[in-house]
Amino acid sequence: MFLDILIDAIKNAILISGLVVIMMMMIESLNIESKGRFFAGLRGSRFGGVLFGAVLGAIPGCMGGFATVSLYTHSMLSFGALIAMMIASCGDEAFVMLATIPDKALWIFGLLFCIAVVAGIICDLFVRKDAVMHCGEHYDVHEEDREKTGTASRHFGAKRIIMFTGVALFIAALATGQLEHEHGHSEEIAGSINLLSEEWMNIFFAALSVIILAVILLASDHFVERHLWHHVIVRHLPVIFCWTFGVLLFMGVLLNYFDVSAWISDNTALMILLATAIGIIPESGPHLIFVTLYASGIIPFPVLLASCISQDGHASLPLIAESKTSFLKAKAVNCAVALVAGFVAMLF
Numbered sequence: 001m002f003l004d005i006l007i008d009a010i011k012n013a014i015l016i017s018g019l020v021v022i023m024m025m026m027i028e029s030l031n032i033e034s035k036g037r038f039f040a041g042l043r044g045s046r047f048g049g050v051l052f053g054a055v056l057g058a059i060p061g062c063m064g065g066f067a068t069v070s071l072y073t074h075s076m077l078s079f080g081a082l083i084a085m086m087i088a089s090c091g092d093e094a095f096v097m098l099a100t101i102p103d104k105a106l107w108i109f110g111l112l113f114c115i116a117v118v119a120g121i122i123c124d125l126f127v128r129k130d131a132v133m134h135c136g137e138h139y140d141v142h143e144e145d146r147e148k149t150g151t152a153s154r155h156f157g158a159k160r161i162i163m164f165t166g167v168a169l170f171i172a173a174l175a176t177g178q179l180e181h182e183h184g185h186s187e188e189i190a191g192s193i194n195l196l197s198e199e200w201m202n203i204f205f206a207a208l209s210v211i212i213l214a215v216i217l218l219a220s221d222h223f224v225e226r227h228l229w230h231h232v233i234v235r236h237l238p239v240i241f242c243w244t245f246g247v248l249l250f251m252g253v254l255l256n257y258f259d260v261s262a263w264i265s266d267n268t269a270l271m272i273l274l275a276t277a278i279g280i281i282p283e284s285g286p287h288l289i290f291v292t293l294y295a296s297g298i299i300p301f302p303v304l305l306a307s308c309i310s311q312d313g314h315a316s317l318p319l320i321a322e323s324k325t326s327f328l329k330a331k332a333v334n335c336a337v338a339l340v341a342g343f344v345a346m347l348f
Contacts, residue, residue, distance in 0.1 A: 002253070005249065008252060014170075016317055016318070018170045023063070023066050026212065029215050049080070053081030054081075054085065054116040059089075060090070060094035062312075073318075078124050079124065079330070082319075082326070083337075086315065087309050088109075088113050090112070090312075093291050108308065164213060164217060167209065167213055171209050171213070172206075174203070216228065240317075243317065244318070268303060268346055272343060276310045279311035280310065280335065282315075290303060290307040302343070310338035
């Protein structure tokens with residue numbers, strides 16, 4: 001049993017770390033190619049940043065969340081944008097909701113998006129831009145990055161080969177389903193192909209990641225070594241993987257010997273409190289019980305709403321690795337919004 005938990009934690013840690021690293025590499029590439037102009041608007045417009053964060057959070061799964069966390073920790077997005085993403089995101093549970101309650105799921109996603117935008121804007125009114133800790137290195141454009149592609153030096157050294165091989169293996173694992181979660185997300189809706197399933201999202205992301213292979217192959221030595229190797233691989237990857245693996249292993253052992261369903265009761269108010277508290281767990285899985293119970297008609301909508309707002313699947317795991325203070329602050333805001341929304345919904 002423990003061996004299964006260990007293997008599952010390793011697979012999920014590789015998946016999450018790989019997705020985050022690919023996201024970081026894509027952001028680095030876009031930033032350098034646009035000479036910093038691509039993300040300049042996000043820095044200058046808090047409303048635009050909040051809206052962008054909510055859109056990324058609304059994407060089923062955790063990919064949009066990983067991108068938001070990366071942008072936030074590099075001062076590209078505000079704290080309000082981070083909150084908007086976390087509220088709008090349902091993590092991997094979004095796949096199950098689309099499979100079991102597709103008609104209601106779309107309505108719930110829309111409601112979460114509206115709440116996320118409002119909450120994000122309010123947060124930015126009270127939180128200064130420099131009030132939270134960020135990564136020591138921003139997505140900066142160096143003088144060497146302004147060189148024309150044809151004049152930039154390019155050699156195929158060990159670092160370039162290691163990254164190219166690693167990304168290629170990760171893409172192959174995604175495309176073949178070797179790193180898929182085992183939550184039944186690949187179910188088809190009404191017997192048809194669900195393009196929002198985890199399987200299709202992973203295949204799409206694998207295809208998109210081929211761009212990174214081209215970047216690693218064709219980019220200048222400075223970009224590969226300074227931006228990709230030193231910043232993404234050396235600085236971020238070990239920390240993200242270790243924290244992700246540690247949290248997943250701990251939660252896997254805990255949840256295997258602790259029956260969350262034993263807490264279930266018929267009291268809506270207590271269930272809202274319970275759903276909000278469980279939402280603090282940075283893991284996809286525990287929250288599935290509320291989706292299942294709601295789909296079965298056992299719990300009312302306010303409980304599911306509180307659960308969806310307070311939890312964000314694996315999306316906040318990289319945030320723990322990068323800034324534990326920001327994680328605690330963001331989760332506190334999330335829980336407060338979840339409680340307010342849950343109890344207001346209960347009144348109606």
